[in-house]
Amino acid sequence: MPLQRSSPPRRSRDRALAARTAIIRLIDTYGGVLTERQRALLRLYYQDDLSLGEIAVRFGVTRQAVFDSLRRSVAEMQHLEEHLGVVADRDRLNRQRRDVAARLAALEREVASLAGRGLDLDPLLRALRALREVL
Numbered sequence: 132m133p134l135q136r137s138s139p140p141r142r143s144r145d146r147a148l149a150a151r152t153a154i155i156r157l158i159d160t161y162g163g164v165l166t167e168r169q170r171a172l173l174r175l176y177y178q179d180d181l182s183l184g185e186i187a188v189r190f191g192v193t194r195q196a197v198f199d200s201l202r203r204s205v206a207e208m209q210h211l212e213e214h215l216g217v218v219a220d221r222d223r224l225n226r227q228r229r230d231v232a233a234r235l236a237a238l239e240r241e242v243a244s245l246a247g248r249g250l251d252l253d254p255l256l257r258a259l260r261a262l263r264e265v266l
Contacts, residue, residue: 151177157208160217169204176201228266235263 155177162170175181183194212218239259246252
């Protein structure tokens with residue numbers, strides 16, 4: 132959980148960005164089950180990029196209190212994801228959708244190459260394009 136600010140090496144920054152993005156996705160998915168205060172703290176830290184100190188001043192609490200609340204909120208959302216798997220299911224469906232779209236595009240190219248041999252395959256090509264666009 133990227134709660135500390137520093138200037139780490141590129142690989143570490145990439146991992147930190149990936150972790151931050153994962154948490155933002157959890158917030159988008161499970162934020163509704165958190166309290167308004169938890170959502171506000173998460174939004175300020177992860178989406179508005181305020182520091183722990185800046186958030187602490189706004190809420191009149193210590194940096195440690197903000198850190199602890201963020202840590203508990205993220206842990207709660209991760210627990211929900213472990214049990215419900217909504218984000219993982221969404222990712223899996225998106226991968227499947229991309230795979231089907233790629234397969235349709237390949238099939239479309241193959242049919243187009245057959246059409247050059249004097250076959251009237253325009254209706255089939257239109258149907259394939261329509262299917263790919265629906266995805």
